[in-house]
Amino acid sequence: MPNQEKDEQLYEIALNLLPKIGPSVYRSIVAYTGSAKQFFEMPLGKLSKVPRINKNLLALRNHKEDFLKEADSIMTQCIKKNIDIITFSNTNFPQRLKGLDDCPMVLFKKGNSNFNTSRTIGIVGTRNVTDYGRSITKKIVEDLAPYQPTVISGLAYGVDIEAHRCALQLELPTLAVLGSSVDQIYPSAHKATSEAMLESGGVLSEFPPGTVMHPTNFPKRNRIIAGLSDALIVVEAAKKGGALITAEIAYSYNKEVFAVPGNLQATYSEGCNNLIKSMKASIFTGPKDLEECLGWSKDSLHQNGANIWDLSKFEEEDQEIITLLQTKKEVEIDMLALALNTSVSTLAIRLLNLEFEGFIQSLPGKRYRLKMT
The missing domain is CATH 3.40.50.450 (Rossmann fold)
Structure with a gap:
């Protein structure tokens, strides 16, 4: 694992260790700050303006060395025991979980399972x-x-x-x-x-x-x-x-x-x-x-019934949005931003364009889904 990726994983684990943070707050923090590492390194004055970051979270941030130390201990144990760590931003993270309000942010696994298999x-x-x-x-x-x-x-x-x-x-x-x-x-x-x-x-x-x-x-x-x-x-x-x-x-x-x-x-x-x-x-x-x-068929083992879109006509960034929406009926914008490693403001523009073109539908609560035709 590259040092930069390993470093970010350390901060993601540390953020997940914060008591009572919850998946929705975690996603919101990363979506607005840009990464888990930014949460721990951003100046407190700027951080206090991020949605869903309250005084309790700011107080916990003051103990970041304790959380980073515990996260480092977890990573060390996983290396010794041959355990893989899969954080929410990892490309191997289960796509089926990403749209859930109570999705776990960090997973631990042993074995060669493909979480994103078609069936x-x-x-x-x-x-x-x-x-x-x-x-x-x-x-x-x-x-x-x-x-x-x-x-x-x-x-x-x-x-x-x-x-x-x-x-x-x-x-x-x-x-x-x-x-x-x-x-x-x-x-x-x-x-x-x-x-x-x-x-x-x-x-x-x-x-x-x-x-x-x-x-x-x-x-x-x-x-x-x-x-x-x-x-x-x-x-x-x-x-x-x-x-x-x-x-x-x-x-x-x-x-x-x-x-x-x-x-x-x-x-x-x-x-x-x-x-x-x-x-x-x-x-x-x-x-x-x-x-x-x-929509399963024995004759199309590698085709998921939901994957019926021809993605070749979309720009690369839009392909990523549609691919993620194919795995879930509805997804919040914060979760999309986190999964796609982009800012909410940048993503909002792309979502608006896709909506105007009739490919997606916006829902209450800043949620989105594919508009099937």
Whole structure:
């Protein structure tokens, strides 16, 4: 990694360490200052005029050496443990996450997973999987194999680990999003499986190495599973549980959510049946359901249904804007500016031109989306 890129990564990690900063504030800061490094080096008087920077943030900036020292420690640990750091500005950062209001700003991974592959499918469910759930999970992965998706789950007991293992058997890339750091595989019984996943998939977490496990980590983990998945399939779930949380999040992200229906008297079908009843999930009957919703085809494995624009007629800067908007239904201008490494004022002009030309549509809250024709 070039020294300049490494230096900027240090500052991005440090900015992410600031307590209660949140993704939206982080994006706003970088969009208006130009970079995480600028936040820490800009004169306080000028910094105080940046939107969303309040007195508390300015006070935290006075302790920048402490945050930079902690960030440097994290980077050193990652080098020793062969952990890749992917910050929001990195070109390898998952495009599917960038448009989310609660998108993580820094990710840690091990393995060779391609986060921006054309097809992904999330498969989740209860830890107390039944024989029916195991057989259905295996059947789902087998039926989806011809479409070559990346299978995403959480490495937990039950449906999660069945999905990962089935994907490995069929030589499909599979990614585990962890509620622990990637150097502390949880549960430890699945460490061997996680290592087998590294060749064509991997493990991913927003928690830096050495993070102490805490129950609040898992809902955070669930939002990443939901965000990375083009569609989410819930195989078995009780009335309450992590799988239903993931489904609710995916639904809030306007993702396609499917649930496998089950016996009305079965405890671990109650959650799936309720998702269908409340119309937060469609009934999953087979791969044709995904074909219809996502535009998948076995004959066009490298074509994403959303990527239907001929970009050759656009200028390079506009191509970048459209490519990013293709991955999300709606994106805030601050997030676009950060992702494209440009200023809000410069980006606003390009967005206005694209809107006049009829290619994009502006929405309330300074959000934008493609205007499909």
